[in-house]
Amino acid sequence: MAQYVAADVEQKWQGAWAAEDIFTATRSPDKPKYYVLEMFPYPSGRIHMGHVRNYTMGDVIARYKIATGHAVLHPMGWDAFGMPAENAAMAIGGHPKDWTYSNIDDMRAQMKPLGLSIDWSREFATCDPEYYGQQQALFLDFLEKGLVYRKNAVVNWDPVDMTVLANEQVIDGKGWRSGAEVERRELTQWFFKISDFSEELLTALDQLDNWPAKVRLMQENWIGKSRGIEVPFNRMDGGDPIICYSTRPDTMRGATFLAISPEHPVSRTLAEDRPELAAFIAETRKMDTTEAAMEKAEKKGIDTGLKVRHPVYPDRELPVWVGNFVLMEYGTGAVYGCPAHDQRDLDFAKKYGLDVTHAFFMPGEEVEVTDTALVPPKTEKVAYVEHFAGIGECSSLEGIDASIDYFEAHDLGRGQVKYRLRDWGLSRQRYWGCPIPIVYCDTCGVVPEKKENLPIELPYDEGNKPIDFSQPGNPLDRHSTWRNCECPSCGGPARRETDTMDTFVDSSWYYARFTAPRAETPTVAEDASYWMNVDQYIGGIEHAILHLLYSRFFARAMHICGHLPKSATEPFDALFTQGMVTHEIYQTRDAAGRPVYHLPEDVVDGKLADGTEVEIVPSAKMSKSKKNVVDPVNIVAAYGADTARWFVLSDSPPERDVEWTASGAEAAFKHLARVHRIVSDIATSDLPDVPEADLALLRDMHKTIHEVTGGVESFGFNAAIAKLYGFTNTLAKSKAGSGAKREAASALAQLMAPMTPHLAEELWYMLGQEDFVTTANWPVADPNMLIDDTVTLPIQINGKRRAEIAVPKDMDKSEVEKAALAHDAVLRSLDGAVPKKVIVVPGRIVNVVV
RNA sequence: GCGGCUGUGGUGAAAUUGGUAGACACGCUUGAUUUAGGUUCAAGUGCCUUUGGCGUGGGGGUUCAAGUCCCUCCAGCCGCACCA
Numbered sequence: 001m002a003q004y005v006a007a008d009v010e011q012k013w014q015g016a017w018a019a020e021d022i023f024t025a026t027r028s029p030d031k032p033k034y035y036v037l038e039m040f041p042y043p044s045g046r047i048h049m050g051h052v053r054n055y056t057m058g059d060v061i062a063r064y065k066i067a068t069g070h071a072v073l074h075p076m077g078w079d080a081f082g083m084p085a086e087n088a089a090m091a092i093g094g095h096p097k098d099w100t101y102s103n104i105d106d107m108r109a110q111m112k113p114l115g116l117s118i119d120w121s122r123e124f125a126t127c128d129p130e131y132y133g134q135q136q137a138l139f140l141d142f143l144e145k146g147l148v149y150r151k152n153a154v155v156n157w158d159p160v161d162m163t164v165l166a167n168e169q170v171i172d173g174k175g176w177r178s179g180a181e182v183e184r185r186e187l188t189q190w191f192f193k194i195s196d197f198s199e200e201l202l203t204a205l206d207q208l209d210n211w212p213a214k215v216r217l218m219q220e221n222w223i224g225k226s227r228g229i230e231v232p233f234n235r236m237d238g239g240d241p242i243i244c245y246s247t248r249p250d251t252m253r254g255a256t257f258l259a260i261s262p263e264h265p266v267s268r269t270l271a272e273d274r275p276e277l278a279a280f281i282a283e284t285r286k287m288d289t290t291e292a293a294m295e296k297a298e299k300k301g302i303d304t305g306l307k308v309r310h311p312v313y314p315d316r317e318l319p320v321w322v323g324n325f326v327l328m329e330y331g332t333g334a335v336y337g338c339p340a341h342d343q344r345d346l347d348f349a350k351k352y353g354l355d356v357t358h359a360f361f362m363p364g365e366e367v368e369v370t371d372t373a374l375v376p377p378k379t380e381k382v383a384y385v386e387h388f389a390g391i392g393e394c395s396s397l398e399g400i401d402a403s404i405d406y407f408e409a410h411d412l413g414r415g416q417v418k419y420r421l422r423d424w425g426l427s428r429q430r431y432w433g434c435p436i437p438i439v440y441c442d443t444c445g446v447v448p449e450k451k452e453n454l455p456i457e458l459p460y461d462e463g464n465k466p467i468d469f470s471q472p473g474n475p476l477d478r479h480s481t482w483r484n485c486e487c488p489s490c491g492g493p494a495r496r497e498t499d500t501m502d503t504f505v506d507s508s509w510y511y512a513r514f515t516a517p518r519a520e521t522p523t524v525a526e527d528a529s530y531w532m533n534v535d536q537y538i539g540g541i542e543h544a545i546l547h548l549l550y551s552r553f554f555a556r557a558m559h560i561c562g563h564l565p566k567s568a569t570e571p572f573d574a575l576f577t578q579g580m581v582t583h584e585i586y587q588t589r590d591a592a593g594r595p596v597y598h599l600p601e602d603v604v605d606g607k608l609a610d611g612t613e614v615e616i617v618p619s620a621k622m623s624k625s626k627k628n629v630v631d632p633v634n635i636v637a638a639y640g641a642d643t644a645r646w647f648v649l650s651d652s653p654p655e656r657d658v659e660w661t662a663s664g665a666e667a668a669f670k671h672l673a674r675v676h677r678i679v680s681d682i683a684t685s686d687l688p689d690v691p692e693a694d695l696a697l698l699r700d701m702h703k704t705i706h707e708v709t710g711g712v713e714s715f716g717f718n719a720a721i722a723k724l725y726g727f728t729n730t731l732a733k734s735k736a737g738s739g740a741k742r743e744a745a746s747a748l749a750q751l752m753a754p755m756t757p758h759l760a761e762e763l764w765y766m767l768g769q770e771d772f773v774t775t776a777n778w779p780v781a782d783p784n785m786l787i788d789d790t791v792t793l794p795i796q797i798n799g800k801r802r803a804e805i806a807v808p809k810d811m812d813k814s815e816v817e818k819a820a821l822a823h824d825a826v827l828r829s830l831d832g833a834v835p836k837k838v839i840v841v842p843g844r845i846v847n848v849v850v
Numbered sequence: 851g852c853g854g855c856u857g858u859g860g861u862g863a864a865a866u867u868g869g870u871a872g873a874c875a876c877g878c879u880u881g882a883u884u885u886a887g888g889u890u891c892a893a894g895u896g897c898c899u900u901u902g903g904c905g906u907g908g909g910g911g912u913u914c915a916a917g918u919c920c921c922u923c924c925a926g927c928c929g930c931a932c933c934a
Contacts, residue, residue: 214929217854221930228934246934259934299932325932335934343851344932420933544929651862651875659862663876670889671875677890710866719864722874729874794870799915801870839914845869849914 004676006640006669010758014115022066022775025073025119027530034070035531036062037511039539039547040077043125044084045103047110049581049622049660050540052632053648055116056755057578057717058538060649062117063754064712067778073531075514076111076118078104078125081132081433082503083161083177089469096432096469097460100127110633114641115757117774122517126506131513132434133455134522135505139437140448141561147193148426150446154263154328155425157185162472163429164189166502169546184285190436190499191423194553198223198419201552210574212655215544222545224420229404230332231413233258233308236317242266242308245331245418248376249407250399252312253385254338254359256349259301259323261333267322270304277302277322284324299348300324311412312388323348331418343373360384363393424550426502429474431458431467433500441487441494450488456496474498507547508554511537511571512564523563532568541577548575576715579657581648583628585617597627600662601634619659630660639669642756646672649717649755671725672759675752678732679745683766687738694740700730701744702785708751709781717755724751742767747779795820796847802829805846813840820846 017023027033038058041051055076062074078100085096104125124131142148156165160180164187169176194201202223205216228247235241242258260267262281271278280302301321310316318336325344326335339349339356346369349356356369360382376382376396383393389406391399407413427436435456437449449456459482460466467475476482476498487494509522515531516524555571558564564571586603587595595615603614622629635644647668652658704727711720731744746767753760753773764773787809793816795803803825807816817838820826826848837849 214854218929221853224930224933226933244934248934323932325934327933330933338934342934344934418933420930541928653863656856656863661862661876664862667876674890718862719874722864725874792870796870796915799913804870837914839869841869841915845915847869847914 004673004759006642006672006758007637009762010113010115010640010642013758013761014113016761017115017117017772017774020772022772023072023074023117023119024121025075025531026071027527028071031069031071033073033531034062034065034536035073035515035534036065036536037075037514037534037538039537039543040079040507040510041107042082042084043078043080043100043103043107045106047107047632049630049632049644049648051111052114052644053581053654053658054538054540054578055111055114056645056648057576057654057715058536059114059116059645059757060712060717060754061536061538063757063774064778066117066775067750067753069777072117073122073514074117074119075122075517076116076120077123077510077514077517078107078127079503079507079510080104080125080127081500081506083430083432086430086432086469090472093470095460095466097127097458100125100432113636114632114645117757122514124513124517126434126503126510127432129455129457130518131510132506133457134513134519135434135501135509136437136449136454136456137451138509138522138558138561138563139501140451141563142192142557143448145557145560147196147557147560148190149193150188150190152186152188153191153425154184154186155189156182157187159183161430162474164425164427166425166504187427189425189427190438191425192553192557194424194550195419195421197553197556198225198421199417200556201421201549202419204552204570208570208575211572212541212575212577215541215548215575215577218544219549222421222549226418226420227400228331228416228418229407229413230416231311231336231407233311233318233336235320236307236309239266239306242320242334243332244334244336245416246336248338248341248396248400249403249413250384250387250389250391250396251338251341251359251376252336252403253387254340254357255310255318255336256339256355256357257318257337258308258320259326259335259337259348260304260320261326261328262322262324263328264322264326264333266304266306266320266334270306277304280322280324299344299351301348301352303352311407319354321348321352329422330420339373340369341373341376343375346371346373358385359387360396360399424502424553426505427499428502429477429498430500431469431475433503434506435476435500436497438497439485439487439494440497441490441492443492444487444489444494447487447489447494453488476500504546504550505554508550509558511551512555512558512568521563522558525565528563528568529565532564533571533573536574536576537572538576538578540580544577548572576654578654579652580621581660582619582657583622583630583660584619585626585628586614587617588612588614597625599627600630619657621657622660635665639665640672640758642672642759643669646721646756650721651718653718654715671728672756674732675728675748676759676763678728679749679763680766682731682738682741682745683768685738685741687736687741689737689739690735693734693736697730697734697736697740697744699785699788700727701747702781704751705747705779706781706786709778712754720751721755724748727751749773750776750779791843793820793844793846795823795826796845797826797829798850799847802826809843813842816840816842816846820848 036058038054062072065072080100085100088099089096156170158165158175158178158180160178161175165175170182175182202225205219208216226247228245229249230243230245232241232243262284271281301323304320304322306320307317308320310318337345339346340358363383379395381393381395384391389402391402404415437456439447439449441447459479462479483496483498485494485496511534512523516527551571555564556569559566559569586598590596598614602608607613632644647665651664704723707723708720749760749763750773757774760773789809790806791809792804792806794801795805803823805820805823807819817840833850835848835850839847
C-alpha cells in the first residue's frame with residue numbers, strides 16, 4: 001500500500017494543474033462568473049500563518065465555485081509601495097526597488113507551494129510603472145472632474161517618518177506606522193474630495209447586506225453624520241457675526257458664553273495685538289493630542305473681551321472666550337456654552353465664574369444644577385422653561401425639531417447636516433510611492449502632466465549611482481535632475497511635484513485592475529463589466545475603515561471618469577473579515593527579570609533544549625517580537641500544504657481567532673494520512689454489496705454532501721470539516737461493499753478538494769478517475785437520502801428528557817403520542833398520573849405535560 | 851463617555867425556525883498490536899454525594915419546552931471620542 005508522502009503528492013498535482021493551466025481566468029459567455037479576492041499582501045519577504053489562513057479561505061471558495069461551474073477570477077498581487085522599503089534602504093543600504101522585487105520573488109516562492117488556485121498570469125505589483133502609470137492617469141482624470149484639489153491646510157506631520165498623515169492614519173495622536181507623536185503643520189497638499197460623497201457613502205452602507213454589521217457600523221461612525229443648526233451671534237462691536245454650530249438648539253436658552261477655537265480667524269486676528277492671547281494659542285498648538293492627555297488636559301480658556309448678543313434673548317450679552325477644547329476642524333470652530341446641560345461647559349463656567357441658566361428641568365423636579373450638568377435624555381420628556389419655540393413638556397428630540405423650525409422661520413439660523421469625514425490628504429513626502437503627475441511652472445502655475453508622458457517614473461539613479469537613502473527626508477526633493485522638466489503647457493522650464501501618493505491610493509483600485517492587468521488604460525470596459533464586482537472579498541478587520549472606505553470612494557470616482565460601470569460603485573458585494581492566527585508565548589527571565597522569548601520550535605514539553613522550564617503566556621497574535629511565530633514554510637516542509645490548510649480551517653470559526661498548536665497540526669496530518677490509507681484500501685479491495693450497510697453509508701454520504709456544501713457556502717469551514725471527520729469515521733467502520741465504498745470515497749475526495757486539493761486529487765486518481773477532482777462537477781445531495789426511514793424521538797415529561805422512542809419517519813402524530821405513552825420509562829415516570837397535554841413535534845420531540 | 855460584540859466541559863468548539871446541550875477535534879484514562887518509542891486499532895471521558903440530581907457568566911421572566919426570546923447585573927474584547 002502506498003504511503004502518504006505529502007511533498008510528492010503536492011508537487012505532482014501542482015505540476016499537473018500548471019501543465020493544464022486550469023486556473024487561468026477566462027471570460028465565458030455560458031458560465032456565471034465569480035470573482036474572489038483576498039486582500040493583497042505587502043511584500044515583507046516572508047509569508048506568515050495569517051496569510052495562509054486568508055488565502056486558504058479564498059481558495060476554498062474559489063475551488064468550490066470552479067466545481068460548481070463558474071468562470072472564476074482569483075488573482076494575486078503585491079501592495080508594494082511604502083515606508084518599510086525605504087527604511088530598509090536606510091538601515092541596510094541598497095535600493096527600495098531591489099529590496100521590494102526581491103521580497104516579491106521570495107514570497108511568491110513561499111506562496112506557490114500552498115497550491116492556491118490563483119491565476120498568476122494576472123499578477124502585478126503596485127510599484128510596477130505599468131500599474132502606477134495608470135494610477136497617474138486616474139489622478140489626472142479625477143483632477144479634471146474636480147475630485148482632486150490642492151489646498152493649504154493644517155496637516156498631521158509625522159516627525160519620525162517625516163511625512164504627512166491622513167486623519168485616518170493618526171491613531172491616538174500617533175502616526176499609525178511610526179508611533180511618533182503627530183505634530184500640526186501648515187502645508188500645501190493634494191486632497192481627494194471624499195467629503196462630497198459623505199451622504200452617499202453613508203446611505204449605500206444599507207445595501208451592503210453581505211458585509212459584517214460591525215464594519216458597516218464602524219464606517220457609519222467614521223462618516224459621523226449629525227444634524228443641527230448654524231446660528232450667527234452678532235458682535236456688539238459690529239464685527240462679522242460669529243457662527244456657532246450646535247446639535248442641541250433646544251438648549252439655546254441656556255447659552256451663557258461663546259467658545260471659539262484658538263485657530264478661529266477671530267482668535268488669530270485678536271492675537272495680533274494681544275500677546276497673552278498669542279501665547280495661549282501657541283501653547284494649545286503644542287498640546288499633547290493623545291487620548292490620555294486629552295482626558296486629563298485642563299479645559300482652559302481666555303476671555304477675549306468681545307461680547308455677542310443672544311439671538312433669541314436680545315437683552316442678554318454673552319462673553320466670547322477662546323477655549324482650548326474647541327476644534328477648528330469640526331463644525332464652525334465656534335460653539336456656544338450651555339453649562340446647565342453640558343458637563344464640559346459646566347466645568348468651564350465654574351472655573352471662570354460664568355452664568356448657569358437652565359433651558360429645561362426634569363418635569364416636577366426644578367433643581368438647579370451644581371456639580372453635574374442635566375444632560376437632555378433621549379426619550380424621556382423634559383419641561384422646557386419659557387421656551388422661545390413655544391414648547392413645554394416634550395422629548396428633547398421634539399424640542400430640537402421645534403427649535404430648528406423656529407430659527408429658520410425667524411431667519412436666526414439654518415438647519416445644517418454635518419459630517420465628521422474630511423477630505424483625504426494624499427500627499428506624502430516620500431520616495432517609494434506613486435509620483436503625483438503635476439508640474440509647477442513659473443509662467444503657467446500648477447499644470448497637470450500630459451497623459452502621453454505617463455508613467456512619470458521614479459528615478460533609480462542620481463548621477464551615475466543609485467539614489468542614496470542614508471539621510472532622512474524625501475530623495476526626490478533633493479534629487480539633482482529628476483524634478484527638472486518641461487512645462488506641459490508652455491514648454492518652458494518647470495519643476496515636478498516631488499510628493500508621492502499615499503500608498504492607500506494604490507490599494508483603492510487594484511481590484512479593478514485585476515480585471516485587465518495589462519491594459520493601456522486603467523480598466524477595459526468589457527473586462528470590468530464582466531468581472532466586477534468582487535463577489536467575495538476576504539481580509540482583516542483592521543481595514544474596516546481606511547482601505548474599505550477609500551476603495552468605496554475610488555470606485556465612485558472611477559465611475560464618474562468612465563472607468564467602472566455604475567453597478568461597480570460598491571466594489572465588494574460580500575466582505576468577510578477573518579480572525580487572526582494566535583500562538584502561546586514562551587518566555588524565561590533574564591537576570592533583571594525581563595522576559596526573554598523563545599520560538600515554539602525551541603520548546604519541547606514546556607522545556608528548552610538545556611532543560612530550562614519556560615513560562616507559558618496565553619495565546620496572542622503571532623508576532624516576531626514575542627517570537628510566538630510558526631513559519632508556514634517549516635510547516636509545509638514538515639507536513640505539507642494540505643495539513644497547514646486543513647488545520648487553519650478546522651479548529652475555529654473563520655471570523656474568530658484560531659490558536660495554532662503543534663498537537664493540532666500533528667493531528668491534522670495524521671487525519672490526512674488516515675484518509676489516504678482508508679481510500680487506498682478501498683480502491684484496491686473487491687467486496688460484495690451489502691444492501692443495508694450500503695444504504696446506511698450512502699445516506700451518510702448525502703448528509704455529508706449537504707452539510708459540507710452548506711458549510712462552504714456560509715463560511716462554516718470548521719463545521720464542514722467536523723462533518724468530514726465524522727464521515728471518514730463512518731466510512732472506515734462501514735461494512736458496505738466496495739461499490740458503495742468507492743462511491744463514498746469519491747464523494748469524500750470531492751468534498752475535501754477545496755480544503756486539501758492535492759490529497760483530494762491523489763484520492764481521486766487512486767479511485768481510477770481520469771479528470772481532475774478540481775474541475776469535476778460538485779456532488780449534489782439527494783434530498784430523499786437526507787431523512788432516515790425511522791427517527792429517534794426524545795420523550796420529555798414536563799420538559800425533562802425521560803426516554804427515547806424509535807418511530808417511522810412519517811408516523812401519524814396521534815400514533816406517536818400513543819406509542820410514547822405506552823413506553824415503559826414513561827409509564828414509570830407518570831406513575832399513574834394522567835397527562836394534561838401531550839405535545840408532538842413531528843421528527844423532533846414528544847413532551848408530556850402532567 | 852458613546853456605540854458594538856462575546857461569555858457553553860480540562861482546551862478549541864458544535865447546536866436552520868425555541869425542540870435530545872457538548873457534534874467534531876485536542877488533551878486525558880484503559881486495553882490490544884507492533885515497537886526501543888512515536889505510529890495504528892478498540893473502549894471511555896460535562897459535573898456531583900449516581901435506582902438519582904445538577905449543568906450553556908450571575909439573577910429574574912415568557913413558554914409544554916430556553917444556549918437560543920425578554921429584563922437586569924457582572925466580566926472580557928473591539929471601535930469611536932474635548933464632535934459642540
